[in-house]
Amino acid sequence: MGGDLADVRVWASELDAVHGRFVHRFSRSEPRESALAYMRGLIAPLQRKNGWTLAEEASHGGPDRIQRMLNRIEWDADEVLDDVRRYVVDNLGDQDAVLIVDDTGFLKKGTRSAGVQRQYSGTAGRTENCQIGVFLAYATGRGRTLTDRRLYLPTSWTDDRERCRRAGIDDGVAFETKVAMAKAMVHRAIADRIPFRWVTADAAYGFSKCWRYELEQADVFHVMATTRHDTVVTRWALDHPVHDLFPGLPRQKWKRRSCGEGAHGRRVYDWARVEVRPWHREDRRHWVLARRSVSRPEEIS
Template identity: 30%
Template structure:
């Protein structure tokens, strides 16, 4: 890029940062928030403060950046709301997309690190997992809300608590009232928060990590949204033409609940029973 092009891009970035970081209470927070954002966009795999500061030249004040990240108090909800409003205008979203991402870690000092499955590596490995909500359209998407997943090993109230991990909670800045919450519930919590900002999208999309949870599907439906979710072939269901029946009611006690007469089958069994002719192709765009 030419110097003039670099100046234009930097000006646009500074304008964006000034808008998104406007809720910061202090000028120094706004300044170092902008510097940190530029640091994230610099070349280099490592995004921790020390190597980032080395790449930032005259703005590479490691101590100031570390202070901004670790001890500078600010409400992230206000920043996320600002970002969400900006992205809604830019993208014109057709759907909320729920996903999670693994952040691979070599050590054990980072908050919520545990051996757990992540699609990032395609296996169980040492990592953090972040749950995210994205605004998406056919041409663009952006994450506008996210939560760090806290495994049961980090929750002192869980029977699976790990004493060493629980002991690291204060050093990691994890509040006492934060415990393990399933990923699908974090997704619904983010959906509620995002809608409280005035952002309404009629469709929710998620993979089988969320689609397999009936409570997630019911939660999305109860909020008035349609959904398209992946499910595992082992998930059980009733055929589309199955009709629940109610046993005769004598008029005393609690009325019986309608039940399906036959046991549910796995989705794989239902697909095989329907046959190849019942299938129809669904085409997704490249990318």
């Protein structure tokens, strides 16, 4: 992992501090020790991470102790998440922080894992047999981490209660869209008084006018990607397609800016914005922001 011995000691000490935040959630010493071993394994430089490799890293004879901690010992994952979230706020909390909503896929072979089915996975870039998790990340100038999560259950699961029971899913768990999950996580962050200034998400979430309206009603600033088929209110029309706002803009309206380093160097684009909903509120302004490829100017997001 790099670094010298002093760095390693700092990491070990801080890991113990994180563990100390939620160790009281386990009633016996064995799951407490297994939880710490599990955390150490997750940050270890292992090529593959599963029950066997994490057990090896912890010098266990097999994966039973860690699997028992994850599968059979009673503890409340949401309570532990609350403890971790408070740790995040204590160390990274910032009034200018950004909440980032996104989902990711976990490739699976079988049919028994909760929520698994053939569905699009951003991780694989195609439709695969996988689970989908919706996540909320917290980003500040001092660092970034995940602070909330939901497992997406397709209707192929929620319409089959016996299948849900076999996977340990309670009968009270109903179908929720990914947007509804994202809303719930942001509402929870607001209710828990997590300090932040912006919410951002890709077009799978930003295309929801309903959610954008709810964020606006809560006075939450947001930058949400959307699709070219979305419409907005302008001075000229009530349902103006967003893709029609930019082709006729004068050249000087486009500003060349970098959005940071990428895998192949700095990511430079041309950017422009057009004000929309001009009569809504005097103290709040709304914009459609466009990003245009420098080498292929016909490509506008």
